Amino acid sequence: MEGVLTIQTGDEVSTTAAGSGVYIPSQTPHTFWNAGDAPVRFLVVMEPRIFLLIQELNLLPGQAPEDVANVYKKCESSLLEPFGDAEAGRAEVPSIR
Numbered sequence: 001m002e003g004v005l006t007i008q009t010g011d012e013v014s015t016t017a018a019g020s021g022v023y024i025p026s027q028t029p030h031t032f033w034n035a036g037d038a039p040v041r042f043l044v045v046m047e048p049r050i051f052l053l054i055q056e057l058n059l060l061p062g063q064a065p066e067d068v069a070n071v072y073k074k075c076e077s078s079l080l081e082p083f084g085d086a087e088a089g090r091a092e093v094p095s096i097r
Contacts, residue, residue, distance in 0.1 A: 001017075002040060003017075005032055007024075007030065008031050009024055009029070053075035053077055
């Protein structure tokens with residue numbers, strides 16, 4: 001891992017730096033972002049259905065809301081409304097469950 005990653009699980013916001021880790025239980029609403037100027041690289045270990053979700057989203061020719069919703073449904077996941085603090089620059093960060 002490189003840099004500092006900001007993670008929100010439910011209402012809790014935390015940061016994690018290189019060499020540390022975070023566990024997010026299944027079905028927990030969460031999101032993450034790079035709040036700084038430096039690059040962030042991180043490793044994610046996930047369930048096969050979430051891996052499929054990411055692959056399917058990357059194959060979409062566009063980001064039409066109905067297409068995105070269909071991928072989430074196919075992968076038994078939910079795209080939640082954006083949450084966060086607009087002043088902290090994360091108001092438009094979608095979360096997944």
